[in-house]
Amino acid sequence: MTGIGGWPVGRLSLLTGPRGCGKRTLAQRSVAAASLTGPVAYVDFPSRLDPEFLNHLDTRLDRLLVVRPKSLKEGMASVRVLARAGVDLICIDLPRTRSAGLDAELPHLLHRVAEADCTLLLIYDAEADDAIRYYASMILAFQRSAWVFRRDGDLEGLLVDATVVKNRLAPPGLKRRLIIPYPIP
Amino acid sequence: MICCVRTPHPSLVAAWLKEPALRGRSLVIGGLAHERASVTTASAEARAQGVVEGMSLNQAQQFSPDAIFQPVDEEAIARVRQSLLSTLHHFTPDVAAGEDPGCGFLRLDRLTLRWPDCSRLLAAISRAVEAVIRETPAIGVASSMFVSKVAAAHATCNAPMIVDHDRTRAYLARYPIEILPLDDDLREYLQLLGLKTIGRLQAISRPAFRRQFGVKALEVYDLALGDDRRRLRPWRPAVRIEESEPLDPPVDNTEALQFIARALAERVSASLLAQGLGTRALRITLTQESASPLPIEVRFAYPMTTAGELFDGIRPRLLRASIVAPLERITLRAGRLEAAYVRQPGLLIRRDGFKESIADAVARLQEEYGSSLIQRVEVHADAAPLVDHRIVWKPA
Numbered sequence: 001m002t003g004i005g006g007w008p009v010g011r012l013s014l015l016t017g018p019r020g021c022g023k024r025t026l027a028q029r030s031v032a033a034a035s036l037t038g039p040v041a042y043v044d045f046p047s048r049l050d051p052e053f054l055n056h057l058d059t060r061l062d063r064l065l066v067v068r069p070k071s072l073k074e075g076m077a078s079v080r081v082l083a084r085a086g087v088d089l090i091c092i093d094l095p096r097t098r099s100a101g102l103d104a105e106l107p108h109l110l111h112r113v114a115e116a117d118c119t120l121l122l123i124y125d126a127e128a129d130d131a132i133r134y135y136a137s138m139i140l141a142f143q144r145s146a147w148v149f150r151r152d153g154d155l156e157g158l159l160v161d162a163t164v165v166k167n168r169l170a171p172p173g174l175k176r177r178l179i180i181p182y183p184i185p
Numbered sequence: 186m187i188c189c190v191r192t193p194h195p196s197l198v199a200a201w202l203k204e205p206a207l208r209g210r211s212l213v214i215g216g217l218a219h220e221r222a223s224v225t226t227a228s229a230e231a232r233a234q235g236v237v238e239g240m241s242l243n244q245a246q247q248f249s250p251d252a253i254f255q256p257v258d259e260e261a262i263a264r265v266r267q268s269l270l271s272t273l274h275h276f277t278p279d280v281a282a283g284e285d286p287g288c289g290f291l292r293l294d295r296l297t298l299r300w301p302d303c304s305r306l307l308a309a310i311s312r313a314v315e316a317v318i319r320e321t322p323a324i325g326v327a328s329s330m331f332v333s334k335v336a337a338a339h340a341t342c343n344a345p346m347i348v349d350h351d352r353t354r355a356y357l358a359r360y361p362i363e364i365l366p367l368d369d370d371l372r373e374y375l376q377l378l379g380l381k382t383i384g385r386l387q388a389i390s391r392p393a394f395r396r397q398f399g400v401k402a403l404e405v406y407d408l409a410l411g412d413d414r415r416r417l418r419p420w421r422p423a424v425r426i427e428e429s430e431p432l433d434p435p436v437d438n439t440e441a442l443q444f445i446a447r448a449l450a451e452r453v454s455a456s457l458l459a460q461g462l463g464t465r466a467l468r469i470t471l472t473q474e475s476a477s478p479l480p481i482e483v484r485f486a487y488p489m490t491t492a493g494e495l496f497d498g499i500r501p502r503l504l505r506a507s508i509v510a511p512l513e514r515i516t517l518r519a520g521r522l523e524a525a526y527v528r529q530p531g532l533l534i535r536r537d538g539f540k541e542s543i544a545d546a547v548a549r550l551q552e553e554y555g556s557s558l559i560q561r562v563e564v565h566a567d568a569a570p571l572v573d574h575r576i577v578w579k580p581a
Contacts, residue, residue, distance in 0.1 A: 039543055051576050055564040065547065065581055066560045074554050081486070085546035 003170020007121065008137050010114040014122045017142030022160045022180045023123050024048065027091045030121060031064065032057035038088035041065040043075050045095045076105040083118040091121040103131030110135055139166040148179055157181040186294060187417065188307070189333035190314060191323045192269060192287045194226035198318045199261035211252035218246045218254040225257050262286065265318060271422050272317045276310060281417040283334065290330055292417055307345045328353055329413035335364055353411035358384030365405050371398065383409045424460065426519040428452040435474050435511030439504060442512065446503055447496050449517040454492040457519060463488025465521035469499060471506065472514035481506055484549045488523040547581045556580040
């Protein structure tokens with residue numbers, strides 16, 4: 001879907017869309033997969049990380065660092081230092097409120113990330129600012145499409161439309177329909 | 186050639202240095218007689234009465250009722266060990282600490298120009314060690330660490346044991362196999378086969394020994410032939426860089442404090458520059474007039490050397506420090522010293538040639554923003570069905 005076989009290394013990828021459409025699920029699956037090969041970090045601004053879900057995905061929790069910053073400055077400083085120290089993938093879960101100062105932090109952050117060949121995922125519930133959209137190398141927009149029911153009438157999952165809105169490394173515009181199965185353990 | 190200098194256990198030496206009256210008396214180190222602990226070491230007088238290492242203190246008291254029991258003083262042991270090794274370091278930088286606490290090794294090969302006569306060199310080493318720990322060491326010289334250690338164990342204080350390279354095999358042949366580092370299975374097996382001396386072991390060919398005991402046991406076989414392939418890992422004396430300034434009259438003004446801290450940073454920087462070192466951690470101790478001293482830790486991502494860099498780390502923490510009384514003294518101590526060259530910019534790579542480890546990065550962030558910033562999580566799936574029991578958050 002991304003055209004390069006995964007997330008771009010040394011660049012910023014943005015996951016955007018309304019609440020409950022699978023952004024965090026996809027990001028946590030990416031964290032779980034990356035933890036099998038190296039250290040990963042999750043910057044959890046809204047405290048929405050679900051360790052049991054990660055455990056269910058066979059994440060190497062001993063390789064996961066969870067950053068719980070009190071301010072944007074703390075969070076961005078942590079990302080810069082951890083990227084430089086050799087963390088392979090950092091997932092930043094931003095708060096829903098507008099993150100003032102993020103656009104000013106991003107150039108420094110991306111310089112460090114590019115230098116350290118670290119993959120950066122940014123989860124943003126709200127409509128992303130122009131600056132964030134500009135600095136992102138890839139933007140994946142998520143939209144809830146429909147509920148999926150079993151034949152017996154029970155709820156099976158959620159159908160989500162994922163669209164590559166922007167892609168600097170391959171042609172954009174690809175769409176996929178994903179099913180997020182329920183119940184999530 | 187390698188020289189092994191063997192002294193009594195450092196805790197015994199420390200006890201004798203502290204109380205010279207204990208020399209010649211039965212002394213047991215490991216704890217007080219009524220304590221539930223084991224004997225770490227014992228003096229020759231106590232050993233003569235049957236006390237051995239590893240025995241319980243209660244048993245040791247039954248064997249030697251008039252013995253003096255003392256607890257283990259780790260700091261004193263470290264001091265004695267450091268002073269032994271630094272004494273040997275004056276002769277040559279090729280010094281290594283032995284696995285036994287009272288052992289030190291020197292490589293003598295590069296000392297032939299300075300000391301053409303080996304016996305004079307050994308006498309000088311013996312005198313130097315005796316001057317520091319007030320105890321004459323036993324010295325063994327041989328072609329490898331293992332043989333020199335065996336030679337030192339069987340040498341007397343007044344006569345060093347020198348084993349020539351050609352005589353190594355014959356020298357070891359008379360000793361029992363217990364002096365080799367054997368595991369229990371191999372020892373039992375060798376004894377069952379009636380191999381009780383190293384000489385009997387040497388009589389077996391290497392392929393036959395390998396067939397019978399496996400590849401791992403070849404290490405023991407090589408040692409039995411006097412072939413010790415372990416490298417002598419050089420010991421480096423600890424470098425301490427500390428600058429201190431008494432403040433008279435006591436200072437309660439932050440501007441003045443910054444001025445003095447800057448001067449101290451320049452002095453520390455000069456010491457670091459002179460030795461080509463950089464520091465990754467600075468400890469500032471502010472001695473207050475009527476309150477307890479205030480320690481402040483500063484960590485750096487890179488080994489810092491210049492005064493400006495050091496002061497940039499110190500200044501914000503000094504301004505944040507909760508000083509409750511005028512200051513009488515300020516001390517700056519550089520820790521975690523590393524070679525400064527790691528900061529040389531790489532010419533062909535984008536980075537500056539230095540990479541901080543993740544553990545260091547986490548420690549630095551926690552020091553800056555608090556230990557709760559970065560956490561690790563553990564999930565106990567089989568725990569009680571309460572969130573706090575199943576998910577455990579810990580500072581990373």
